[in-house]
Amino acid sequence: MLSEHVSDEDAAQSTLAPLFGTRSLQEPVPKFRLPDSEMESRSAYQLISDELMLDGNPALNLASFVTTWMEPEARLLMTETLSKNFIDADEYPQTVEIERRCVNIIADLFHASAGDGQAVGTSTVGSSEAIHLCGLALKVNWRKRRAAAGTPTDRPNIVMGSNVQVVWEKFVRYFDVEPRYVDMVPGRSVIGVDEAMALVDENTIAVVGILGSTYTGEFEPIADLDAAVGELNDRTGWQVPIHVDAASGGFVAPFAYPDLVWDFRLPNVRSINTSGHKYGLVYPGVGWAIWKDSTDLPEELLFHDNYLGNDQITFDLNFSKSSSQVIGQYYNFLRLGRDGYTRIMRGLLDVAHHIADLAEQSGRWEVVSARGALPVVTLGLKDDSRFTCHDLSEVLRERGWIVPAYTMPPKIDDQHVLRVTVREGFSRDLADTFLDDVHAAVARLDANPPARPNRRRHHRSTHHVC
Numbered sequence: 442m443l444s445e446h447v448s449d450e451d452a453a454q455s456t457l458a459p460l461f462g463t464r465s466l467q468e469p470v471p472k473f474r475l476p477d478s479e480m481e482s483r484s485a486y487q488l489i490s491d492e493l494m495l496d497g498n499p500a501l502n503l504a505s506f507v508t509t510w511m512e513p514e515a516r517l518l519m520t521e522t523l524s525k526n527f528i529d530a531d532e533y534p535q536t537v538e539i540e541r542r543c544v545n546i547i548a549d550l551f552h553a554s555a556g557d558g559q560a561v562g563t564s565t566v567g568s569s570e571a572i573h574l575c576g577l578a579l580k581v582n583w584r585k586r587r588a589a590a591g592t593p594t595d596r597p598n599i600v601m602g603s604n605v606q607v608v609w610e611k612f613v614r615y616f617d618v619e620p621r622y623v624d625m626v627p628g629r630s631v632i633g634v635d636e637a638m639a640l641v642d643e644n645t646i647a648v649v650g651i652l653g654s655t656y657t658g659e660f661e662p663i664a665d666l667d668a669a670v671g672e673l674n675d676r677t678g679w680q681v682p683i684h685v686d687a688a689s690g691g692f693v694a695p696f697a698y699p700d701l702v703w704d705f706r707l708p709n710v711r712s713i714n715t716s717g718h719k720y721g722l723v724y725p726g727v728g729w730a731i732w733k734d735s736t737d738l739p740e741e742l743l744f745h746d747n748y749l750g751n752d753q754i755t756f757d758l759n760f761s762k763s764s765s766q767v768i769g770q771y772y773n774f775l776r777l778g779r780d781g782y783t784r785i786m787r788g789l790l791d792v793a794h795h796i797a798d799l800a801e802q803s804g805r806w807e808v809v810s811a812r813g814a815l816p817v818v819t820l821g822l823k824d825d826s827r828f829t830c831h832d833l834s835e836v837l838r839e840r841g842w843i844v845p846a847y848t849m850p851p852k853i854d855d856q857h858v859l860r861v862t863v864r865e866g867f868s869r870d871l872a873d874t875f876l877d878d879v880h881a882a883v884a885r886l887d888a889n890p891p892a893r894p895n896r897r898r899h900h901r902s903t904h905h906v907c
């Protein structure tokens with residue numbers, strides 16, 4: 442245990458002592474209560490950074506869409522702005538202005554109607570906060586329409602594929618909305634348009650389309666959903682909107698697939714969320730909620746701040762947060778521009794296609810993910826009678842690779858897959874090393890299959906693919 446009091450003599454001694462000769466690194470440190478006395482900063486740093494070595498290496502974490510590499514200049518700017526509380530708009534007006542520019546840049550990328558700095562949106566901690574905000578706005582808009590028509594407002598529902606990320610399950614539970622899931626079927630691991638329309642009624646606050654399924658990276662057919670919703674609205678007068686969950690695809694599609702029409706160009710798409718910390722290429726956590734125009738954001742949810750002559754609107758679930766992530770986002774916008782993002786996204790897609798091609802050629806894998814989607818490769822073993830993707834994931838972990846194995850959504854959850862998320866920093870060279878390691882792991886399991894192949898099934902709520 443650390444001593445109660447550090448005398449001046451002790452302090453002088455420990456300043457001189459070699460780091461691993463100091464008492465703090467030689468004595469046990471209490472883990473679940475505050476230590477009685479101080480320790481030197483260098484010892485505290487060493488203790489914690491050493492303990493964190495037990496974590497996985499973020500660069501080898503192919504499980505996550507979330508950014509693990511930024512340029513040194515971005516890191517410098519982000520470190521310099523860590524101490525600025527984003528919510529202090531009066532004190533940090535330029536930070537607020539930079540957020541406004543980011544919102545406008547993203548709204549412009551998504552073809553929102555309000556130009557000239559008038560875009561409607563906000564930064565968030567991630568897509569999850571953005572989804573809660575957009576979902577809440579959809580629910581309030583629906584309630585207002587129903588109340589104005591003198592119709593009941595007590596049974597809101599939302600229609601989405603069962604492949605949604607867990608945040609949507611949280612949204613329906615936190616905000617008391619009935620989820621109506623479109624089941625997946627073998628051969629279709631995204632929402633079915635006809636199946637979705639069959640679930641819509643006058644109490645539907647929105648239909649959700651995912652631009653970049655978390656499971657396979659596939660883009661849902663948003664334009665087809667839009668046409669079907671438009672036709673339904675014309676027939677019934679319901680005014681059902683579409684929300685696009687573009688957590689991952691929001692920063693891929695505008696650059697890699699500029700001709701794909703999925704955003705506010707479609708009349709029924711009224712709000713979009715995206716994660717700046719995924720293909721926006723910023724360290725966690727930053728996300729964005731963008732509305733087509735001000736009519737999509739119910740006034741009663743907004744807090745107005747009249748600062749520097751601009752009407753600053755705040756709508757968030759959170760109050761204080763660091764400014765760093767928004768600044769990091771703006772750095773990327775200035776630094777990369779459209780060309781830079783396009784070059785990066787094309788490069789990531791090339792690496793993903795390379796992995797998919799080689800996996801396919803090996804004859805062992807079924808490639809479940811599609812081209813024309815996110816730079817993600819989802820692979821199922823053609824024959825998993827002797828070992829499964831979960832077994833393979835464990836063997837790869839021994840080399841440091843973190844590759845999640847999971848089951849597909851309900852109804853097609855007899856399929857076990859591995860998902861490789863290609864992010865900035867995952868070069869073609871590293872991809873080849875990874876593939877060599879996959880071949881070696883397969884050979885090892887071929888030679889020594891486990892006594893009982895691991896066939897755990899995850900329910901959607903309990904696994905946290907992100």
Ligand SMILES: Cc1ncc(COP(=O)(O)O)c(C=O)c1O
Pocket residue numbers: 506566567568569570606608651653654655686688689716728906907
């Ligand atoms: C489709 C989708 N929606 C929402 C989320 C949640 O995003 P965030 O981690 O930014 O909160 C994810 C995370 O991967 C996702 O893939």
